[in-house]
Amino acid sequence: MATRRGFIGSASGISTAALLGYSASPSAADTPLANSTGTPATSAVTQQQAKESIFAVNAGMRSNYATLKAELVKHLSPVIVVQNDAKGGRFTLVTANGQESVNPVAETFELAKSIAHVPLGCFSVIASYLADKIPNLPNADRIDPHDLLLVAFNDDKSTAWIDPLQAYAVTLTTARKNLPAAGLPAALTTSCGNILDAALKFINASVTAKVFDMKSFEDFSGSVYPDIRVNMEHAAQAQIKGVQDTMKTWRAKVGETAWADLYCVVLSQWTTSVLNQNTIIIKDCMNAAKVATHLIDLPGLETPKDPIFTALDNLARIVQDNIAAEMVFPKDTKVADALKGKEDLLSDEILIQLGGSAATTQTSPTYNTLSEGMCPVRK
Structure with missing residues (x-):
């Protein structure tokens, strides 16, 4: 994540200067520092060497910080890491005794969502061939003309969409034929059938x-909305049932104390990171007094290669910053809250220099927003 809390790589075995790419040897172009009279200083330290010695201070901090974080990861317990996926989420419990992972949500979740996604599946095929002018629609004022132009990048007179849409229709037809044998609840079978039938009708007509x-x-799409609901x-x-049952089982295993x-880290994509479905369910299963600080939504662009390490690495950073904040800024709790x-610690100063004072920043609501969107460093 490209934030202040972004990943700081391990620096073991690497000098602080090498870590940040600074040369330990002065270049021929280095200029000796001048004294107050304007003549070159007698010291052999060049201006570039002086800068590098200052840069090395921060490099040393990063090295020490990374070492502490790497060791702290080994002591994080208990932690639940949630990877949001098409199956409703993969949950991993991390304790001092090891890890265990489950996909607790019944298949009904994925089956129901699969058919609910049919209109989006059709849209994805035809979207680039839409005319780039907004027609007279009930929600026309909610459609950004520029965004429509970006999405509708193909010629609207082209029929290149026919083959992929027909291919999708084959998939929908097979699902419709086999739907009764899936063993779904009666109401869900009916709604799925309605969605598939309407989609095939739209495709055939088009x-x-x-x-x-x-x-x-x-x-x-509007006609099948009640069925999607x-x-x-x-x-x-x-x-809800799958997650709650798993949390109850793990709570008994871990013990009340x-x-x-408990820390819970929910990995999600940015588009689903606010009021994430698993976050909503989990919060009621945790210690209410610590939900604000111990339930952490960690949005990203794509699923990391090692989700568990990513979650624990970021959690270690958060935990050590929680302690560092109070000890590094013992005389200013507002700055400590920012850390x-x-x-970002500079956010307040930047706001002031740009022509205003620290102000409320409009953010989306989350369960673990410490300051409810308010910059905590105020003059």
Whole structure:
């Protein structure tokens, strides 16, 4: 993550100067420092060497910081790491005795969401062939013309969308044929059937006419919205039950004393990081007094190669910053809060220099926002 809390690589076995790419030897262009009279100083230290010695101070801090963090990772317990995925989430419990992972959510979750995604699947095929002018739609004022132009990058007179849309129709037809044998609840079977039928009707009409528009697509997607809501209801029920049952099992295993200090790190993509579904469920299973600081949403762009390490590495950074904040800034709790939270320590000063004082920053609500979106460093 490209933030103040971004990854600081391990510096073991690397000199502080080499860590940041600074040369230990002066170049021929280095200029000796001048004294107050303007003549070169007698010292052999060049200006560049002086700068590098100052840079090395921060490099030494980074090296020491990384060493502490790497050791702290080994002592984090208990921790639950949640990887959001198509199955409702993979949960890993980390304790001093090791790790165990489960996918606690029943298949109903993934099955219901799979069919609910059908309109989006159709849209993804035809979107680039849309006309780049907004038609008279009920929600026309909510569509950004520039964004539409970016998405509708293909010729709207082209019929290149027909083959991929027909290929998707084959997949939908197979699912529709096999739907009764899936053993889904009756209401979910009905809603899934309605969505598939409507999608196939839209595809067949569009292919036959060799044309479509935003209006025809919205007529289709709007018609199946009640059925999508039914699918969402079944998916949510499956996820809540699966997650709550797993949390109860692990709570009994860990014990009440340790559970009171439980950290939960939820890895998610940025687009689902606010009011993330697993975060909402988990918060009610934790110590209410510590949810604000111990339930951590960690959004990213893509799933990391090693999710568990990524979660623990970032958690170690947060934990040690929590302690460092109070000890490095014992005389200014507002600055300490900035180090402990998501704010950059320079944010307040930058706001002031740009022509204002520290002000409220509008942010989306999360369960672990320490300062409710307020810059904590105020004059």
